[in-house]
């Protein structure tokens with residue numbers, strides 16, 4: 001489970017001025033959820049998920065994953081922790097000079113980290129992370145895992161293609177495979193379908209849903225698009241001007257559309 005507690009993020013905005021991008025955010029995301037975070041551009045969505053894997057450090061508050069307060073984790077421990085959190089992006093962020101196989105394997109070929117220690121981390125997560133940290137995975141092992149991932153995202157035929165020769169949907173499939181290479185328990189998706197047409201969006205959403213069902217990975221979906229939330233999220237939080245203005249089961253949130261921002265989203269004004 002992921003708990004976000006009283007999370008505030010401020011950016012310095014010139015001398016003696018600060019911009020509050022997240023203001024006292026509280027969230028509980030349960031294992032296996034596909035949890036949507038929806039809001040207009042500039043609402044603070046990306047900053048919120050970047051705090052969840054500590055790409056941004058919260059100004060105040062805590063992120064607790066499976067009972068471990070990760071806000072205090074630093075250095076190589078943080079590096080190890082991130083192996084438990086995959087992430088995909090709007091513009092895919094693939095390595096253009098590497099083919100599909102090598103892009104996917106990149107998630108596994110990590111530097112050896114000795115003796116990382118994350119206080120309070122549950123034994124199962126520790127064992128899994130330690131497995132990847134203890135030694136560089138062997139070539140045969142990497143190849144086997146890449147084969148599985150190619151199967152998972154249905155890209156067998158494209159394994160030696162370079163990203164430039166792939167469609168947007170295929171690129172996002174590669175990114176998904178790479179993000180899942182170390183079997184993370186959380187997958188963060190920041191506007192993962194925003195660069196795709198509606199048909200391709202549907203196929204990526206279907207894939208994410210199938211992966212969630214098969215692997216039980218918890219998925220957090222950041223989006224400004226209502227239909228994305230409606231199609232795959234069991235729960236949703238609506239964020240507006242740095243605050244959560246509604247949160248709960250998707251149907252409930254969109255039926256009790258009491259706040260203006262929710263009405264706007266439902267009405268498709270965005």
Ligand code: ADP
Pocket residue numbers: 011012019021039040041042043044045046047048
């Ligand atoms: P969203 O993803 O909902 O569009 P963001 O989280 O990207 O919103 O941004 C929220 C606000 O925080 C915006 O006003 C943005 O300009 C500001 N912001 C984001 N990152 C930084 C940063 N590193 N430094 C200063 N301001 C930032």
Ligand code: MG
Pocket residue numbers: 045046047191
């Ligand atoms: Mg964003």
